[in-house]
Each structure stands twice: as C-alpha cells, then as structure tokens.
Amino acid sequence: MKEMINVALPKGRLGDRVYEMFAKAGYRCEELENPGRRLTFENPEVGIRYFWVKPSDVAIYVEKGAADIGVAGKDILLEYRPDVYELLDTGLGKCRMAVAAPKSFRDDPRKTLRVATKFPSVAKGHYSSAGREIEIIKLNGSIELAPILGLSDVIVDIVETGSTLRQNNLEVVETLFEISARLIANKSSYRFKGGSINLIKSGLNAAKGEIR
C-alpha cells in the first residue's frame, strides 16, 4: 500500500485554491470534491489524505504531527513560531502585514502607543526592536474599528488591497513584511516520509504558475 501523507488544508477561499494546486500537482481527491458529511478525504492511489481546519490551526496540526504537511500563511508562522519546516512559498494568498492608523494620526513618542491587533507577538516584536513603549490590545476581529472608536491609536493587521482601510479613513503607516501561503512539514514526518513529501513539494512548485 502506498504511504499516506496527511495534509491540513486551511478552510476558506485560500484553501480552495491550495487544493486546486494540489490537484494540478497530481494529488486530486474525488471524496473531497464531493464531501458529504465526511471530515477526512483520501485518495489511496496517490497516497494522500486531506482534512480542512481553521487557517490559524494548520500550523498546530502540523507541529503536533496530526498532519504531516499543511499550508499556512506566513503571518501565522511569524505569530506562533511553530517548530516546523517551511518548504515552499506557494505564492498564494499574497498580502502584507502593516501598521495602519487614521489619516490624521501623528505619533507622539511621549505617550504609550496603543496597538490593536490579532497578532500580539508580531506587534510586540516590531515595536520592541524599535524601543517604542506600547500597549497591546488583543482583538479577534473587526480590527479597523479600534482606532475609529478611540480604542487604539494604530492597528497591526493584514492588508490585502487596502480598500477596507480607505473606506474607514485609515491608511498604511508602515509595512512590516510580505505574506503568502507556505507549505509546511512536521520535522519528524519529514525524516520518515521525506521522499513522498518532497515529491508533493516538487509537484506544487511546478503547479505554482498555473493557479491564479
């Protein structure tokens, strides 16, 4: 029987495109395309088993070995720093991590800067390297609302096109890093299933140009 590789896919629009890339790389799975009520989907012929998880949980599934490989955003990898291999930049889900603020905002270094974010480690790392005193306000969604209602001075968040920011009279003050979806692997799985994992990596690398 062919060695099975467990793949954690991120739920949502990005996940659909990631699966499309796997399918183009030769790892199609009919069960996943007609899901019914199943939670895991496999194609034993090519040795692959998929399951959908929350995008922020992909790295945990891979680090803990429940999945051999997965696809996670660079934002998640930098926030949680999981002990995994980062094998390939898929080029999907491109966006950037940025500091944004109301257009009228002027930073006053005499005051503690209030930063609202879903990514407290990233924000803390950025401002501590600059020696800036900050207060982190951890939110789980609707980050743009925080400076509008005076909850924070700035936000640290993912910016894709910037249209949500513009509609709310906010603007990017600083870009921290570029983000895209990365193929990650569990370090122990890579030792014992490295041949199959590297075949998938090569297939995905070849399929990169075909997914828009």
Add this chain to the structure above:
Amino acid sequence: MKTPQDELNSALSEIFERAGYRRYKMSKFEEYDLYARHKDFLISENVLTFTDLDGKLMALKPDVTLSIVKNSDGQQLRKVYYRENVYRAEKGSLGFREISQAGLECIGAVDEYSVCEVLSLAAKSLSAIGPRCELAVSHLGILCGLLSGAGLSSPAVGEAVGLFGDKNRDGLAALLEREGADREAAERVIGLSELEENAADAPKKLTALLRGFVADEMLDRFCNTCRFLGKEFGERVRVDFSVVGDLGYYSGIIFKGFIDGIPASVLSGGQYDGLMKKLNRHSRAIGFAIYLDLLEPILEIGEDFDADALLVYSQTDSAEAIYEAAKKLSEGGRSVAVLPKIPEDGRFREIFRLDRKGGVILERND
C-alpha cells in the same frame, strides 16, 4: 513489575555505563542567577523560582547541562550521564511541568574520538527507543564558515542559520540576493541547505561542495566523523544542515534524534564550547539530552489491567487469612489487588474470593 519506561531507563543506563560514563546525581535546586545569565541556552525561558530560607533566589532546575558544567573544572576529561526531572513551561503551555530527561555530557579535552563516541551513544540510545529512528547531524562551524565566506554580514549569518533550520529555500535565496552574494556562492549555500545524505555518502558530496570554501581541517574532521557513523549505523545517521542551534553556545557538530511516530525530536545535542567560554571554562564539551516524556505514546502498556488478580474479601474474613491468601496468589510474580468489593471501573485478569476455609475460589476469568 517493570514498566516499559523502567526497561528503557535500564537500557539507556546500560548503554552509557558500558562506555564508561558514570551516573551524576544532582539536587533539584540551583541558584536562579545561573539560568538568568544563560537564558538563550535554555529550551524555555520560564523558570520556576522560590526564595530560600537564607534569602537567595533559587530555581527548580529547568536544565541539567548548565549545572554539570558549572560543577566541572574542565581540566580533565569527564564523562557523566544523568536521569533527572527538570521543571519548565513549554512554549504555548499554560503551566509548568515536571519533565523526565536522560542524557550525557563529555567535558574537558574533547577530541575527535570523544565526538564519535558521543554520537555513537546517541545513535545507540535512539535504537534502544524505537526500531525506526534517525539521527540527523550537522556542523555549525562549517555552516557559519560558508555563510561568512559568501559575504554575509554577522546578523545575516544568524538569519541564514534560522532559514537553514526551517528548510526555507525561498527565504534563503531572497536573503542571499539581498546581501549581494555572488551567484556561485549563493548556489553553494543553497546546495548545502538541500543536502540530505546518509553519513557514509555525505563526505563525497560535502567535499565536492565545500572544499576550498571552509577550513580544510574542520571539513576533514567532519567527513571522518561521518564515515565512522556511516560504517557503524548505516542509514540511521544522516547529514542534514537543517539541524541548527544558538550560535552563542553551540559550535562544531550538532545533532537531533527522531523516532517514527513521535512528532518532535526526542534527542538533542552538540558541542557547546561557546557555553564553556561563557562560564569561563577553558575546555570543550559535547553532550545530548533525551526527552523521555515525549516517548510516552510509544511506551504505553499494551494490556490494560489494574492487576493480574483481584482478591475480594468480606468483613468476616480474618486479616491473617486474607494476607495468607494474597501471598499465595502472588507466588510466581502475579500482581494481586486486595479489596472488600469489586470496583466498578476496575479491570483484572482474574477475580478470586476467599472461601470459609481460607482458600480462594476463582470467580471470574478475563
């Protein structure tokens, strides 16, 4: 009755003792200052502290190596092994844990033989834990030498080492371009990041890739070590430069051990000459630790019984009769639980009751 954990502990002790390593027992406590000064060497920065009766800030040991090095003068070659509990909060956990750890340290005039010996003991330890295992070996001196030679600045070398650790080829290529490394040097660095070879075949590839670009003596020594490991352990030892560590503490050979079925590395070690320097010890050192708590999933007991036999008695039975019956049942090594009634959630191979004459009656046989 020996548990699989006990058997593994005995097997590891035997491996270490047969190589002449002596058991090193230590106190659970250490002055906190030692860990505060060397936080980067620790797996976790979180240390459990308390104030001793004389006002000193103490810590429950989060690490064993620092204490052993602190208590070694480094003058003569010292070979010790340990099995201790350490206390730390792992990344992402919400509390401290007691973690069982075994390992060994070789401190003093560490030479090429000592390095081979420690690596072979690491490989033998892994084989004792599980049949499908792999020891991944790398060399920080070679890696840093190549990166510096490619024109990378000191901070960029640190960043590149991290990217090697992540097997992040795309990130490494971008960094080399940003740092202005020439094409040939960049290809050499990328080539080393992609090298994954069994120890026997690695020297040929390493020599082809690195000869003339890192110190000859360092490369030759590493290749000799690889040849030895390849001959002794075959496919179980592989050369892979994704094994990295803190550059301030580790230098030279560094390694990690993996067992199929366990998601993280179960063994970690290397030459920590940098730590020796920071502790003002003018000698070298190499060692490794095995994280025994990670092994629980593969060491679970297959048969899930509370005891081989349960002896049920009534309040009218005399203590002496109960004791004698239990003693008789336990002859031959059988474990016997003695209770006044059968517990609802209990599991036993056989259940006995005392008869009126002090004998036992088999009531149930699972």
